[in-house]
């Protein structure tokens with residue numbers, strides 16, 4: 001039986017992988033204790049690879065604090081670039097396939113079309129830049145890799161936009177939400193399912209793939225739908241990016257084309273609102 005090693009297992013996507021693997025009876029998946037799986041500790045990583053000899057490694061570990069990263073370039077770069085490079089080199093050495101997770105924030109977000117894997121990257125934030133550097137390190141060092149770019153992840157686990165909205169609504173009667181940033185939310189449970197699907201149906205067609213839920217929306221429309229589905233009565237005001245200043249600049253339009261992953265792996269992808277309904281049901 002093949003072994004799959006998960007890094008960053010305590011984060012949002014890591015917890016979703018644990019949930020989906022248990023639900024589907026996916027065998028051979030190992031979530032090493034955090035102390036043994038620091039992606040910056042090459043000695044500890046070598047011990048793990050030597051012990052498990054994994055056929056697959058999934059890198060869910062990342063520095064994901066988008067605004068904070070603007071003041072912590074070195075730390076973000078260490079985790080998002082150097083950590084990815086460490087895993088890629090070990091995967092090369094141990095003949096392991098690396099599944100690495102990246103982001104829509106590698107794009108500038110000024111093209112009025114669904115972004116394909118061939119479109120030019122041009123990050124406009126430190127987080128996006130360091131994630132792009134991680135992608136490049138993976139491509140340069142791991143002969144067998146799938147880099148999955150995803151966007152706007154949410155789930156019942158860890159911190160995310162859906163949980164923030166529901167929390168804010170407890171003691172606020174109205175919220176101002178940006179309506180001129182457009183993209184696609186992704187239920188991390190769906191992404192976890194897609195990752196396990198790729199491993200079970202490996203086509204060895206390595207490279208970069210886009211994965212999000214289907215459809216396109218704005219943060220404002222996403223928030224309106226969260227409250228609608230959750231049955232929460234609150235006034236939601238659409239605002240512009242300029243009316244909500246943040247340290248990091250975010251792409252204006254970062255919805256991605258998923259044709260490549262759907263065709264290569266024969267993978268059905270749920271529409272974002274259907275998955276949001278599933279998440280809110282799970283939260284309740």
Ligand SMILES: NC(=O)C1=CN([C@@H]2O[C@H](COP(=O)(O)OP(=O)(O)OC[C@H]3O[C@@H](n4cnc5c(N)ncnc54)[C@H](OP(=O)(O)O)[C@@H]3O)[C@@H](O)[C@H]2O)C=CC1
Pocket residue numbers: 007008009010011012013014037038039040059060061062063064079083101102103104131150151152153154158159
């Ligand atoms: N969240 C989102 O909206 C999106 C995320 N992504 C990407 O998806 C992936 C998963 O994100 P998500 O699960 O939401 O992120 P989380 O922030 O929830 O989880 C990241 C995990 O990485 C761990 N980690 C940080 N540094 C290290 C390290 N040196 N060694 C090992 N683990 C480490 C964190 O542990 P600790 O908390 O202890 O530091 C945490 O458990 C990331 O690559 C992210 O860039 C892409 C698009 C959207």
Ligand SMILES: Cc1cn([C@H]2C[C@H](O)[C@@H](COP(=O)(O)OP(=O)(O)O[C@H]3O[C@@H](C)C(=O)[C@@H](O)[C@H]3O)O2)c(=O)[nH]c1=O
Pocket residue numbers: 064065066103104105150151152153160161164175176177178181219244250
């Ligand atoms: C809380 C809040 C946020 N917003 C806006 C700010 C921002 O533009 C948008 C989302 O805010 P958040 O800080 O939750 O999300 P953010 O951290 O920007 O989300 C990003 O995270 C990284 C890790 C990714 O890779 C991206 O794909 C994306 O998911 O909503 C409002 O307009 N009003 C509000 O009250």
